[in-house]
Amino acid sequence: MIKAKNIRKSFGQLEVLKGIDLEIPLGKIYSIVGASGAGKTTLLQILGTLSTPDSGEIYFGDQKISAMKEKQLSAFRNREIGFVFQFHHLLPEFTALENVCIPAFIAKTSKAKAETKAKELLQYLGLSDRMEHKPSELSGGEKQRVAMARALINNPSVVMADEPSGNLDSSNRDELHELLFKLRDEMGQTFVIVTHDDHFAERSDKILHIKDGVIG
Structure with a gap:
């Protein structure tokens, strides 16, 4: 579904990605792992069209x-x-x-349709009683579930996530990880996730190890 061929990216004299080749099929969770500075986030941003190689x-x-x-490209990214x-x-x-409705509004979805879909997603993610709360009134785990609903509102082909559980305590982290597998299994959602969490990476469908600018 997603294919990258010979992706290279440098910042000044530093070559961060040195010819990345990969294929990511639909309905799978792929984890990108590697040491700090290995190029994980750079690769994710390029795959997500936020940055150009x-x-x-x-x-x-x-x-x-x-x-x-x-x-x-902006319209493609939103959709x-x-x-x-x-x-x-x-x-x-x-x-x-x-917050969940914003990408749908950008895609020119009607207010009624966007709100209906947003409510369905928030209910599915266990936030039916938190819809009218602002972020300051939500826990860390609840905020990430709202962010997940926002990511899903336009029925994307893929969700790209950069350390989505990195700012959560162990309980909320485990809850978010289970949610990702549930979304894969029940909705066929594709995920590409940068993570330092070895336990999560080992449970994903495939691990992409980046070292010295290449996938090993």
Whole structure:
């Protein structure tokens, strides 16, 4: 489903990615692991179209992402890719429901349709009684579940997550990990996740080890 060919990326004189080749099928959880500075987040951002490689090609199905113009790429990203970060990046002035709806509004989904889908997702994620709460009124685990609902609102082909449990205590971390496997099993959701959590990585469908700029 996602294919990367010979992805290279440098920052100044430092070559971070030195020719990455990978394929990620639908309905699987792939973990990207490696030491700090190995290029995990850089690779995730390139796969998620948030950053461009210096060279190489990325395909989603038969669509060549690396050939898209910025406006086309932004629309593709909004429609096909969901994002979850270590720090949830919820907008503090909006409720959980409003935060989840934002990507749908950007995609020009009607308010009624967006809210219906957002409510369904929040209920599915165990947040039916927290929809009108603002982020400051939610626990860390609840914030990440809201972020997950936001990532899923447009039915993306893939969710990219960068250390999604890295800021959670052990109980909330385990809860989030179980949720990821549930979403894979029940919804067929594809995930690409940067993680330092060896236990989670070992349970994923495949581990991509980055070392010295290549996948070993």
